[in-house]
Amino acid sequence: MALLFPSAAWASAYRDAINENALYAKTAASWDQGAIALVCKAAPALGLEAAQAIVLDLQHGKCRAVEYTGDLAVLEATPFIIEAEYAQWKAVIGGELDPIRAMLAGQLRLAKGHLPTIIRDVEGSKQLVLSARDIETEFLG
């Protein structure tokens, strides 16, 4: 069954997909920098009235927990935030947009966090995003 992006059910499936991604486990084995939040900006035209965040608690190549929230105050305690418009997340999840290319083109933005740390772990970050492609996803609009 396809899961709606973004939603709590999709976020839970994403946690499972990350934990089933052997390449993520390998490339992010040394990650000990804490949580990464993926923020989808509001898209009122699609019915997404407010920005939503998927906060991933990551440690050594595993996703220990996930939180799906519209309360962006949660992000104050999150060391890394990657944000994008709905259309860009859709393209990345759908496999039409490479996440690294999207970063350089400004379609995905590191809104918070130490850039060299993300670059050091860029293979892991890429696998993290690519894990989402394993979820059968239904999109708004």
Add this chain to the structure above:
Amino acid sequence: MSGPLIELYPGAEQHAFAAMMAELIRSNIEDRPEKLRDFRTMRGRVALVAEDAGATITLHFQAGKLSVHPGLHGVPDVVVRGSSESLIDLSRIPNHPRLPFLPDFRSSVAEKLGRALFERKLRISGLASHLALGLKLSRVLSIY
């Protein structure tokens, strides 16, 4: 000791690639102040072209000052063209374990870049005549 002077040329603030490279170099120097020695002696223009992202920037090093321009600005001394991933990989080459002023060409990232060069997915021009600038660039871009 004063920090590096890195400025985004007007218009570059909205240019993700320009902002990202300015932030990367600033962070690298803050994390490893020994890179300032290279930064202060760098003179020249380096164009970085992320072909798949359709993004070009020019890094204009002026002995302690860096201006980051969107697009091509002036005549670059060194031009690096490649995929977004290759350009990011340039900053992931570790230093040589015994000769830290050189990149570790035996590292997995260097081998990956070597393949990209061989396959012409990464192209660097002007390096032979601006070797010092190229080596210093590799050190200030490096996250290590």
